[in-house]
Amino acid sequence: MKTAILLIGHGSRHPESGQTVQRIAGQLAARTGGVPVEVCFLGLQSPGVQEGIDACVRAGAQRVLLCPCLLAAGRHLRDDLPQELARARQRHPGLEMVLAEPLGDHPLLAEVVAQRFQAAAVAAGWQDGVGRPDEAGIIRDPLAIERQSFAMIDAEVGEHRFDAHQWPIVRRIIHTTADFDFATTTCFSPGVVGRALAALRAGACIYCDTNMVLAGVNKNRLAALGGRIACHVADPQVAAAAREAGVTRSIVALRQGVAEGAEIFLIGNAPTALFELLALAGRGEVRPALVVGVPVGFVGAAESKEALYASNLPYILCRGRKGGSAIAAAILNQLLILAAEG
Structure with a gap:
């Protein structure tokens, strides 16, 4: 009904x-x-x-x-x-x-009131008179901090163009960066979230382009779904092969990830890795279930993401120069949460 x-x-x-x-x-x-x-x-x-x-x-x-x-x-x-x-x-x-019951004395209302009076005191220039730190609205419960952060993001963004599957991912990016530009620059290919969740629930093999992405991924959630993740950019043999070929380590490491059967690719740093993935896909050497394209920087970053945007690959990307390893990890972590929720 x-x-x-x-x-x-x-x-x-x-x-x-x-x-x-x-x-x-x-x-x-x-x-x-x-x-x-x-x-x-x-x-x-x-x-x-x-x-x-x-x-x-x-x-x-x-x-x-x-x-x-x-x-x-x-x-x-x-x-x-x-x-x-x-x-x-x-x-x-x-x-x-x-x-339903009225709002009543729900604990989250106390958090909102604390936030409001603390903001008013700061705006008034008061340096005292708002009580001890906990009375001044400092929240120590990590889940409560996350809930209030999400509520603040929801309120500031207001109406948006994302559906119920996409918005938690965009909100997680904003939560990670405190940058509301990502509400504008984040893009999803049609049906990509459902496809990514299916791959994760099937125990997907994941490749990421930096050890920073690797460190940021929730390994417990990934293991619970039977998945695995690898990064080869710091492997000695990768460095040697890259020197010999005169290319970036990111290119050689990406090729190794493809050879190992990766289905999901997290590119948070290296535009050359994203360009290489697009070339391999164009030759039919890899068929990704998801490409997270969020390389950051000034040389090739925006261009590589535009190339991904124009491709037929399933992607989640953030257009422009902004991006980074933390965002790539945040996107996967939110997908892992959604996959576990069923």
């Missing part, structure tokens, strides 16, 4: 106040994998609750989760909303509706 989410705001005589609820709806829609998210208001603004429920029905919903964007269960939740639900059940027989 198709489900829709209906966010319920209080409503105000100032129309711009409803834009906050609309932005939350947009962020929520990006996380829910295509579940319709509609907005309504209890009063003073349109659409009202009945109109919001109607919009969910028009979207094909047979079930509606009504989520009040309110702090506490006051008169509106105790009296008004039950009456609205009774009306809607008469108007839409068979429609299942569930009313």
Whole structure:
């Protein structure tokens, strides 16, 4: 049965106040994998609750989760909303509706409040008066730090062009770099995430172009899926062969990765490795399941990524000069999380 989410705001005589609820709806829609998210208001603004429920029905919903964007269960939740639900059940027989709890005293709200008052104190130039460090909003739980970071990224980016499979990867890149340019420059070939997840779940062999990428990959998650990863750029025989051939070690190391049967390629540093991979693929010597193309730099980096963008290979890339080993590792780590989630 198709489900829709209906966010319920209080409503105000100032129309711009409803834009906050609309932005939350947009962020929520990006996380829910295509579940319709509609907005309504209890009063003073349109659409009202009945109109919001109607919009969910028009979207094909047979079930509606009504989520009040309110702090506490006051008169509106105790009296008004039950009456609205009774009306809607008469108007839409068979429609299942569930009313969620208000925001209440959830711990994440305390984190947001701490962030807000700390930002206000800093903006006011106060050097004291905001309490001891923990009272000033310093978060020590790593998962809480990640959750709040993701929430801040979602809020700053707002509406975007990525689907529910792509956005977690882009958000992970921004989380790694604190650079919102990647919300613009990151590109996916059609169907690449599904193809990459299938390869990872089948125990893919992965090649990366630097030991920095290798160090950044979560080996436990990779091993749990039966995969393996290698980097040969620092191997003595690779260095010797590169000197003899008059080419970069990255080219020779990439060739060795292909010879070992790599299906997924993480290129975070060397444009020459990406150009070589494209040449080998063009000759039919390798058929990658995924190419992560994020080399960084001034000579060949942007050009190699444009060549990948123009190819028929399955890619995740970041156009322009920016990139790096940390980004290549971050992309694979997020794919490993998605693959484990099934």
